[in-house]
Amino acid sequence: MTAAAAFTLEVPKSGRWPIFGWFAVLFLAGAQITAFAISPPDRDMGDLQKILYVHVPAAWNMGICYLLVAIYSFRYLWKRDDRDDLIAASAAEVGTLLNGLTLVLGMIWARPTWGVWWVWDARLTSTLIMFLVFAGYLALRAFxxxxxxxxxxSAVAGIMGAINYPIVYMSVRWWRTIHQVQSTPSTLDPTYTFSLRLNAVAVLFILIYFIRRRYEAALTERVTEQLSQAAALGGPLHA
Amino acid sequence: MAFRDEWLRARAVAWKDLMAERRSKAGFNSVAALGVTILVLFGFALGPDAEAIRAAAPGALWLAALFAGVLAFNRSYQVELDGGALEPLLMYPGARRSIFAGKLLANFVFVFLLLVIVIAVSLVLFHITVPSTWPRLLLVVLLGEVGLVTLGTFYAAMASRSRAREVLLPLLLFPMLVPVLLAAMQATKALLVGDVMHDAGAWTSLLVAYDVIFLISTFLAFDYVIEA
Structure with missing residues (x-):
């Protein structure tokens, strides 16, 4: 008998979430079109600059996902509610996906700009290591x-991974660095800033939708596990 | 008083682990032999050019210690799990963290002996001359080892009790160890060439920070890991 069993889990209802999903997809499409239509090609990079509108939102939202993993992992250790664990797991999966997307899009941009697919720069390397840390987290869950x-x-592993990020970043940064300094709103033309933020919000909607649907699936799996456990014990399911 | 009790418990656990290891010897001998094998393989990979080998020696040395050490971490729980002895160990009164401290201590001694052998062999194979700053080098080796052993012992507590432990431990551990490996390799490299750029100090402070952060967080988290 553990603390977690004290919570009754129910199979979640999707409700209006599918509608939100369509809204998120359409919003993203709209944001991309806006970005292509209103922001002029960059003087040096030309249309290559457009990758900014997917690469940077993916990177920002990856950060949000990992923050959610850390928050819900702490919450799980505190409250021992299975739902917190499942939210952390869903956020980790979506975060790893966005992390992979950030890396791949960055490489596609780097090849024509820097002439190579990969450089051992602090930001790139620590993003790759974060991907590997969370691949380990997902493997732990699977095994x-x-x-x-x-x-x-996995709550403990998620928190440890989050603690490690700044140290990884620092260490690789001392090791070597060439990533361009991030642009700030003051160095960026307002049309770029607006499109960038619009797309970041669009990816945020997608992220919320993905986490929600993944969470529904995870909760359904968890309820099935509990039911089959109860059936195996031969008794009725007790809360 | 309480601290003394915990120290005695930790020492008892460490003593038990080391005694079991000393009586069988099979574990240490095979891990040490693996460490040397890895060094030889690095020698092949880096080619016969003496200069290239010497330049890459710090990296090869730390990676050999890492790959061989990983086997030790899982082993330190595996022997107990096979004998069904972990449950009784957990039932003893007192804080669980003294069990972690004990295992940490035993693994520290184990990996230290492994490092002695790996370093001795590297000196010969990679034509390293011991610099005059060797006490600082020893400090770097010890600090690097603390980081390696702390997270290794901690993650092994999970991995050794899961399916596919051979894959899971390196997968969880290696990305987490990036800062400690990077810092240890760079500091070792700097000290071997006489620290002309004065950057060994910065890497050493990074090692200290890493060790302190992860010693504290693993001690806090160990209760959660071992209770399940």
Whole structure:
């Protein structure tokens, strides 16, 4: 009997979420079209600059996902509510996806700009290492079957990964650095800033939708696990 | 008083682990042999050019210690799990963190002996001359080892009790160890050439910061890991 069993889980209802999903997709399409239509090609980079509107929003939203993993992992350790664990897991999956997207889009941009697909710069390298840390997190979840154990361990691993990020970044930065200094709103033309923010919000909507649907699926799986456990024990499911 | 009790418990756990290891010897001998094998393989990969080998020696040395050490971390729980001895160990009164401290201590001694062998062999194979700043080099080796062993012992507590532990431990551990490996390699490299750029100090402080942060967080988190 563990603390987690004290919470009754129910199969979630999708409700209006599919409508929100369509809204998010259309919003993203609109934001992309706006970015292409209103912002002029960059003087040096030309239309290559347009990759900014997917690369940077993906990177920002990846950060949001990892922050959610850390927050919900702490919350799980505190409250021991299975739902927090499942939200952390969903956020980790979406975060890893956005992390991979950030890396790939960055490489596509780097090849014509820097002449190589990859450079061992602080930002790139620490983003890649973060991808590997969360690949480890997802592997841990896949290889541990017992639900309470999986939840506790992955909460700890998620927090450790989050603690490690600044140290990884620092260490690789000392090692070597060539990533261009981030543009700030003051160095960027307002038309670029507006399009960039619009697209960041669009990806944020997609992120919310993905996490929600992944969470629904995870919760359904978890309820199934509990039901089959109860059936195996031969008794009725007790809350 | 409480601290003394915990120290005694930790020492007992460490002593038990080391005693079991000393009586069988099979574990240490095979891990040490693996460490040397990895060094030889690095020698092949880096080619016969003496200069290239010497330049890459710090990296090869730390990676050999890492790859061989990983086997030790899983082993330190595996022996107990096989004998069904972990459960009784957890049932002893007192804080669980003294078990972690004990295992940490035993692994520290184990990896230290491994490092002695790996370093000795590297000196010969990679034509390294011991610099006059060797006490600082020793400090870097010890600080690097603390980081390696702390996270290794911690993640092994999870990985050794999961399916596919051979894959899971390196997958969880290696990305987390990037700062400590990078700092240890760079500091070692700097000190071997006489620290002309004066950057060994910065890397050493990074090692200290890393060790302190992860010693504290693993001690806080160990209760959660071992309870499940």
């Amino acid at each position: 541990v079957e017992e639900p309470d154990r999986r939840a506790l361990w």
